[in-house]
Amino acid sequence: MESFFDDTYFMKKALQEAEMAFEKNEVPIGAVIVLKDQIIARAHNLTEMLRDVTAHAEMQAFTAAADFLGGKYLRDCTLYVTLEPCQMCAGASYWTQIGKIVFGAKDERRGYQFFNTKLHPKTTVVGGVLADECSEILTRFFIEKRNLN
Numbered sequence: 001m002e003s004f005f006d007d008t009y010f011m012k013k014a015l016q017e018a019e020m021a022f023e024k025n026e027v028p029i030g031a032v033i034v035l036k037d038q039i040i041a042r043a044h045n046l047t048e049m050l051r052d053v054t055a056h057a058e059m060q061a062f063t064a065a066a067d068f069l070g071g072k073y074l075r076d077c078t079l080y081v082t083l084e085p086c087q088m089c090a091g092a093s094y095w096t097q098i099g100k101i102v103f104g105a106k107d108e109r110r111g112y113q114f115f116n117t118k119l120h121p122k123t124t125v126v127g128g129v130l131a132d133e134c135s136e137i138l139t140r141f142f143i144e145k146r147n148l149n
Helices: 009-021 057-069 085-097 129-146
Strands: 030-035 036-043 079-081 100-105 124-127
Touching: 009 030, 009 036, 009 057, 009 079, 009 100, 036 057, 036 129, 057 079, 057 085, 079 129, 085 124, 100 129
Parallel strands: 079 100, 100 124
Antiparallel strands: 030 036, 030 079
């Protein structure tokens, strides 16, 4: 029997987080961390609100998931994030030993792949899930930003 909870389902939840970031005038990137078809962490960018360059969606999600689990390792978890992680977030994912990363849009200039940042050897990656929707919210955000300036 096929599960109702697939990568598309959870990426839509990450997109809801991205919309929340958009509404707060944050770069609209959202993330959720899932363990056994249960969302254990939800997050979005908070770099402007917290005045913290490290407050990326993934970093916020890692902290929330570790708190939920009571430990720093996320080996059996999956990170869903609307944009390919940057090298900082990829580096943090290495230390969490997260089992899987699923991202939406590729980040050609700032993504971990561009910088050849290494992930944990046991981490699997799936890219391009709802890539168009994930790209669209970013495009809309930056168009609005340019039009306001």
